[in-house]
Amino acid sequence: MEDERGAALILEHLLLALVGLLVPLCLWVVFVAVPTEEKMGVVQRIFYFHVPAAFSAFLGVGLCAIFSALYLWKRDRRYDLVAHASAEIGVLFCTIVLITGPIWARPVWGVWWTGEVRLTSTLILWLIYVGYLLLRQSAENREQAARWAAVVGIVGALDMPIIYKSVEWWRGLHPKVLKMSGGGGLDPRMERALLLCTVTFFLLFGYLLIQRCRLGRLEDEIDALAQDAPRRGTGAPATV
């Protein structure tokens, strides 16, 4: 267990160092190295953080669904911890997507928000996982919270393919970022910048995930110690 924690701590520091190096590089690439898009102008540069944030939100939701399923199968608390942490970080990145999207849309489309399917389905995803987090807080005991949240975590992930395919299925206004064949129509420099920013966001996601899991473990430890206190007769209060 101690070895596991030591390895997680080393990985956490390594990820932080990498993120610390890559973020300034991303900013330099996005603002200096990448050419300005002809039609949208400089506001298109929002894309380099908006899209990686969307991928990170998907990563969070996907991990939450996988670890929720594992929890329902094995009933191991560690899986629930990872699912909870992934959902919280997924919501964080989805919030960034939902804020930066309208900021991009206002000068490009002339409106902050429209009833476009990708926008609406992303908002629904955000609401589902905010509900997931609220459900965990409102449940009476941890076991019940974990069980119900796992179900929501799995069902909520069904929104992901809808978000991804919505531009094709409903021919929405939202630009198509990735095409499965024939390339995305992006300048190679833009593609490389997007890849760099995506890798940086994934590393940041990993760092936040390790930290959030550590927080969950500490909460468990406090609960265990608080339960242990009356048995030992030390009179230590449940909360300090």
Next chain:
Amino acid sequence: MHGIDPAALGASLLTLLQEIAAPAARAAEEAASRPGTAERSLRFLAGAYIVVWGVLGAYMLILSVRLRALSRQVRRLKERLEG
């Protein structure tokens, strides 16, 4: 009795969807042709980046404060139980 032609129905639905999306598309064209668009775009760009790093920074700060507080709490509880 005449049945509904699926192809015609599909085409009508597509036209309807395009009509729904048309105001936003027109607004996009108008927005791009407006004077001072570059300046406004820069403001939007700056706003977006401030939001991204503001949200991420705030979350990291909250996380580290909570981690420190909980670590202290665990240490204190352990001391009480051992002492």
